[in-house]
Amino acid sequence: MRSLPHPDVQEIALDQVLSALADPIRRVIVSQLAGGHDDQACIAFDLPVTKSTSTHHFRVLREAGIISQRYRGTAILNCLRDEELAERFPGLLDAVLAAEGSEVQGTTATAAAARRL
Amino acid sequence: MRSLPHPDVQEIALDQVLSALADPIRRVIVSQLAGGHDDQACIAFDLPVTKSTSTHHFRVLREAGIISQRYRGTAILNCLRDEELAERFPGLLDAVLAAEGSEVQGTTATAAAARRL
DNA sequence: CTCGTAGTACGGTGACCCTCGTACTATCCG
DNA sequence: CGGATAGTACGAGGGTCACCGTACTACGAG
Numbered sequence: 481m482r483s484l485p486h487p488d489v490q491e492i493a494l495d496q497v498l499s500a501l502a503d504p505i506r507r508v509i510v511s512q513l514a515g516g517h518d519d520q521a522c523i524a525f526d527l528p529v530t531k532s533t534s535t536h537h538f539r540v541l542r543e544a545g546i547i548s549q550r551y552r553g554t555a556i557l558n559c560l561r562d563e564e565l566a567e568r569f570p571g572l573l574d575a576v577l578a579a580e581g582s583e584v585q586g587t588t589a590t591a592a593a594a595r596r597l
Numbered sequence: 598m599r600s601l602p603h604p605d606v607q608e609i610a611l612d613q614v615l616s617a618l619a620d621p622i623r624r625v626i627v628s629q630l631a632g633g634h635d636d637q638a639c640i641a642f643d644l645p646v647t648k649s650t651s652t653h654h655f656r657v658l659r660e661a662g663i664i665s666q667r668y669r670g671t672a673i674l675n676c677l678r679d680e681e682l683a684e685r686f687p688g689l690l691d692a693v694l695a696a697e698g699s700e701v702q703g704t705t706a707t708a709a710a711a712r713r714l
Numbered sequence: 715c716t717c718g719t720a721g722t723a724c725g726g727t728g729a730c731c732c733t734c735g736t737a738c739t740a741t742c743c744g
Numbered sequence: 745c746g747g748a749t750a751g752t753a754c755g756a757g758g759g760t761c762a763c764c765g766t767a768c769t770a771c772g773a774g
Contacts, residue, residue, distance in 0.1 A: 494700045495621060498693070502615040503732085523750065533733055535752060540731095554741040554750040569696035571688055579611050579686035599722095599770070620762085640720065650763050652722060657761095671720040671771045 484542060484549050484556075489564045492545035497569065500544040505529065506537050507580050510546060513560040514577050521555040546573075601659060601666050601673075606681045609662035614686065617661040622646065623654050624697050627663060630677040631694050638672040663690075 500506055509525055517524075527534055538558065541547045545568075548559045565573045617623055626642055634641075644651055655675065658664045662685075665676045682690045 494624075494693075494696045495619065497696075498615055498619040499731095502612065502619050504612060505732090507611075521750075529732085530734060531751070532735075532753090536732075538751095551741090551751095554739095554748095556751070569692065569699070571692035572696050575686065575688035575692045576611075576615070579614075579689050582686070583611050622762090638720075646762085647764060648721070649723085649765075653762075656722095668721095668770090671718095673721070 484551075486542060486548055487545040489545070489568055492565070492568045494569065496544040497546060497565075497572070500540050500546055501576050503537070503540075506541055507576070509537065509541060509558075510560065510573075511577060511580050513547065513558060514562070514573075519557045519559060522558065523555070599668055601668075603659060603665055604662040606662070606685055609682070609685045611686065613661040614663060614682075614689070617657050617663055618693050620654070620657075623658055624693070626654065626658060626675075627677065627690075628694060628697050630664065630675060631679070631690075636674045636676060639675065640672070 501510065505527055508527065512525060513520065522534055522538055525534070527537075529537070538547070538549065538556075542549050545561060546565065548561050549556045550559075551557075560573075562573055618627065622644055625644065629642060630637065639651055639655055642651070644654075646654075655664070655666065655673075659666050662678060663682065665678050666673045668674075677690075679690055
């Protein structure tokens, strides 16, 4: 079985977390994971990029400590490390998710950000 | 009098806010502004970069909607737009500031948590 | 008016990041 | 075994960013 390196809770760096969440595609992934559907394979995400770019984004999220990944067959199950993240940086993930959710609703800035891809 | 463009509250984009806060130098600026000392000139910040780079960082923060700047003589007064930011993205700035504060203690945040707070 | 201070504009450099295509590995199914 | 599926490795290209030095502008003090 292949294994994937994950940072320890204490090793999670604010720098990496914020950089990871600064990318719209990665926020889509995180939002979808937070939206009740944990344990999704990478293929389950409808991302506007190719497979290799998806791999890249998932790795960035994993190395930042935001998600955990484990193999099941050829697929990978992705989980949000929400509890550990809340322990390390309380309220941060919730605030970003809420912000992401509220921004998707209304204003013009989101549309521009989405089309930019 | 020169004037500086600031985004409206509704125009503040999560993308720009997170990107701006992803840089350690800019988080130092924000933390210092949040630490009671509002209305500081750019020169008051002891940043490990040259003047031109400082200008760059302050502009990024202003264009992201995180700080406001207004002239007073040759100097610029910098203010955190904390209330507007809390209105747009509730809890986000607080979470980042708290995370920044806790992380400064060192990568093993457990032992040193009680020192400064 | 002249000087000093605070900050900006501009150009350049090196690094990093997002993106992709192609080739590859690992696992499951028939 | 052979094929299909899920994801990785690798390298390249294009864009953006942080950083700097130098030259410049705006304002206040003397």
